[in-house]
Amino acid sequence: MRDLTPTSYALLALLGVRPWSTYELTKQVDRTFRWYWRRRDSLVYAEVKNLVEHGLATARKSSTGRRLRTTYTITPRGRAALRRWMAIPGTGPDLEFEALIKIAFADLGHRDDLLATLAAVRQNAESTLAQALRQTSDYLDHGGPSPERLHVIALTAKFLLEYWNLVAEWAQWAERHVDRWPHVDRAEGIDIPLDAFKPPRPWRHTP
Amino acid sequence: MRDLTPTSYALLALLGVRPWSTYELTKQVDRTFRWYWRRRDSLVYAEVKNLVEHGLATARKSSTGRRLRTTYTITPRGRAALRRWMAIPGTGPDLEFEALIKIAFADLGHRDDLLATLAAVRQNAESTLAQALRQTSDYLDHGGPSPERLHVIALTAKFLLEYWNLVAEWAQWAERHVDRWPHVDRAEGIDIPLDAFKPPRPWRHTP
DNA sequence: GACAGCATGTAATGAGTTACATGATTAA
DNA sequence: TTAATCATGTAACTCATTACATGCTGTC
Numbered sequence: 001m002r003d004l005t006p007t008s009y010a011l012l013a014l015l016g017v018r019p020w021s022t023y024e025l026t027k028q029v030d031r032t033f034r035w036y037w038r039r040r041d042s043l044v045y046a047e048v049k050n051l052v053e054h055g056l057a058t059a060r061k062s063s064t065g066r067r068l069r070t071t072y073t074i075t076p077r078g079r080a081a082l083r084r085w086m087a088i089p090g091t092g093p094d095l096e097f098e099a100l101i102k103i104a105f106a107d108l109g110h111r112d113d114l115l116a117t118l119a120a121v122r123q124n125a126e127s128t129l130a131q132a133l134r135q136t137s138d139y140l141d142h143g144g145p146s147p148e149r150l151h152v153i154a155l156t157a158k159f160l161l162e163y164w165n166l167v168a169e170w171a172q173w174a175e176r177h178v179d180r181w182p183h184v185d186r187a188e189g190i191d192i193p194l195d196a197f198k199p200p201r202p203w204r205h206t207p
Numbered sequence: 208m209r210d211l212t213p214t215s216y217a218l219l220a221l222l223g224v225r226p227w228s229t230y231e232l233t234k235q236v237d238r239t240f241r242w243y244w245r246r247r248d249s250l251v252y253a254e255v256k257n258l259v260e261h262g263l264a265t266a267r268k269s270s271t272g273r274r275l276r277t278t279y280t281i282t283p284r285g286r287a288a289l290r291r292w293m294a295i296p297g298t299g300p301d302l303e304f305e306a307l308i309k310i311a312f313a314d315l316g317h318r319d320d321l322l323a324t325l326a327a328v329r330q331n332a333e334s335t336l337a338q339a340l341r342q343t344s345d346y347l348d349h350g351g352p353s354p355e356r357l358h359v360i361a362l363t364a365k366f367l368l369e370y371w372n373l374v375a376e377w378a379q380w381a382e383r384h385v386d387r388w389p390h391v392d393r394a395e396g397i398d399i400p401l402d403a404f405k406p407p408r409p410w411r412h413t414p
Numbered sequence: 415g416a417c418a419g420c421a422t423g424t425a426a427t428g429a430g431t432t433a434c435a436t437g438a439t440t441a442a
Numbered sequence: 443t444t445a446a447t448c449a450t451g452t453a454a455c456t457c458a459t460t461a462c463a464t465g466c467t468g469t470c
Contacts, residue, residue, distance in 0.1 A: 005429070006305045013312040023449050032311070036304040040431060045451055067438055067449070079315075086316030089327035090306035093374060097243040098213045099297035104239070104363045105220040107356055108286075109293030114359075120296035129406075136404040149314055151394040152321075155384070156311045158403035159377050165407040166373055167300060170366050177362070187358040196365035197343040199336075200372040212457070230421055247459060252423055274421070274466055420467070427460075432453100439448070 001053045008054075009085045010037055011047050015057055015074040016082055017146065022048060022070050035132070035160050036093075048072050056081050103174075111184045118178065122171035129164040136161065208260045215261075216292045217244055218254050222264055222281040223289055224353065229255060229277050242339070242367050243300075255279050263288050310381075318391045325385065329378035336371040343368065 014020065014028055025048065026041040033039065048070075051057040056078035060071045074082070099121050106114040136157050138144050144153070181190050221227065221235055232255065233248040240246065255277075258264040263285035267278045281289070306328050313321040343364050345351050351360070388397050 002429090006308065007429080010308050013308060013315060016312065016315040021449090022451090026449090033308070036302050036307045038301070038303075042432085042451075043430060046430095069449080083316050086309050086313070087320045087323075089324045090309045091331075092304035092306050092328070094245070094303040094305075095243050095370070096245075096301040096303065097299035098301075099299050100243045100363055100366065101213065101217050101220060101240070102293050102297045104359055105223065106293070106359045106362075108220060108223040109290050113294045116294075117296045121299070124298075133406055140401065140404045148393050148395070151388070151397045151399045152311055152313045152391070154400050154403040155313075155381050156307055158380070158400065159307065159374075161403070161405075162373055162377060162407045163302065163370075165409075166369055167366075169409065170369060173365070174362050181358070184359070186355050188355065190358045192358045193361050193365065194347065196361040196368070197347045198368075199340055200369045202372075202376065209456090214457080228421095229423090233421090249423075249460085250458060253458095276421080415470105417470085418468090420465105422464085422466105424463080425461085428456105428458090430456090430458105432455080434454095435450100435452080437449085439446100441446080442444085 002050045004050075004054065004081075005047075006090075007037070007039055007043065008047055008051060009082065010039075011044065012051060012056055012074065012078055012082050012085075015051070015072055016079065017149070019071055019073040022072070025072070031135075036156075051078070054081075107185050109184070111178070111181065114178055114184055115175065118171050118175045122168055122175065125164050125168035125171060129161065129168060132157075132160055132164060209257050211257075211261065211288075212254075213297075214244070214246055214250065215254055215258060216289065217246075218251065219258060219263055219281065219285055219289050219292075222258075222279055223286065224356070226278055226280040229279070232279070238342075243363075258285070261288075314392050316391075318385070318388065321385055321391055322382065325378050325382045329375055329382065332371050332375035332378060336368065336375060339364075339367055339371060 010033060011025065011029070014025060014032065020028060022045055026044045029039065029041075029044055048057065048059075051072070052059050055075060057072045057074050060073065062069050062071060099117050102109070102117050103114065106117075139150065139153065139157070143150055146153075177191075177193055178184070183189070217240060218232065218236070221232060221239070227235060229252055233251050236246065236248075236251055255264065255266075258279070259266050262282060264279045264281050267280065269276050269278060306324050309316070309324050310321065313324075346357065346360065346364070350357055353360075384398075384400055385391070390396070
């Protein structure tokens with residue numbers, strides 16, 4: 001019996017909304033958590049079994065044709081555990097940005113590589129943003145799949161849209177600057193955007 | 208001999224700037240990578256040995272008093288490997304945001320827990336932003352520790368400052384809304400910020 | 415001479431991924 | 443009938459963390 005991780009509780013939260021079969025869960029994990037808590041399907045299959053071992057969910061077997069299908073339901077103990085977990089603030093956001101390593105040390109490589117990295121970041125952000133907007137337009141039009149949860153979904157949607165928009169805007173800004181740089185291996189002879197080191201607007205200092 | 212990971216290359220990039228002792232490396236990893244590629248000190252000690260095994264760096268032993276000290280230097284093969292790695296665009300940003308799980312499913316918990324989570328996120332963002340600004344003010348005033356690298360540092364600084372500013376602003380916005388909500392367990396009777404589902408400004412659609 | 419913190423690691427453990435396996439159903 | 447994809451996992455592996463160990467250096 002494995003310890004409970006944030007991933008366990010993420011699944012438990014989904015089960016708090018309604019029961020799901022494991023396959024449905026993997027789809028829902030993709031739809032819901034892909035944006036800020038990505039995990040592979042195989043882990044979902046392992047984790048729900050762990051929830052059952054902890055007594056936080058029950059498994060009910062059924063079948064489609066000759067094929068077995070397991071449906072998971074949260075237990076009262078599961079709801080209690082979930083509420084206890086919700087009372088702990090939780091961490092993040094935690095950023096992991098491999099491309100930014102390459103950007104921060106671009107002076108050790110070639111100028112064209114820096115431009116290619118920035119373009120990749122921008123394209124990734126643009127396509128992620130477009131995907132997210134396709135998902136949110138459904139919420140705007142018909143309230144989406146769970147209108148009774150629209151208020152909390154709005155909070156997360158706002159963050160994610162602004163986040164990916166920021167990434168795209170920043171990459172574009174960086175591309176415009178690097179385009180004008182004659183070289184990257186040294187700062188000398190380059191018009192450095194010193195505003196980058198200043199507090200962004202809006203910003204209020206709260207000491 | 209372990210395979211090379213992005214972490215290996217991150218250390219190799221630091222060695223590309225100048226040689227460091229392992230302890231200095233841990234300090235520099237903290238200063239440089241804490242913002243977007245956090246790793247524990249113990250991993251640094253393991254990874255530099257791996258770089259040597261791959262022939263990408265050399266270790267030179269010296270001593271402070273009776274204590275051994277190892278200084279690592281990049282090799283020509285190391286520089287070549289680093290440049291090859293820089294030519295691959297790289298991934299990210301990858302977001303991991305545990306608190307957002309709790310926010311997205313706040314309807315399964317208590318209203319006060321949601322407010323506490325949002326406050327924690329805001330405070331964390333504010334203090335991270337303040338830390339980052341303390342570090343950047345040094346760059347503005349005297350060019351910082353490596354003025355010859357100021358142009359690429361400006362690119363990363365801009366992203367990080369705007370990112371943490373966004374987090375703080377968003378959390379504040381969310382707090383203001385939830386403050387006015389009479390309950391959290393259902394959307395009914397709540398003034399939902401539907402703008403959250405719309406594209407943020409500025410936004411240009413590129414199909 | 416004791417204690418904090420500087421400095422340098424090693425060993426055990428773990429959460430998560432990758433790779434693999436396989437049967438059932440549906441579309442061409 | 444073949445191929446795709448739906449559906450459900452297991453086993454091996456890995457990157458990284460946690461916990462531990464230990465000697466040195468300055469200072470109270």
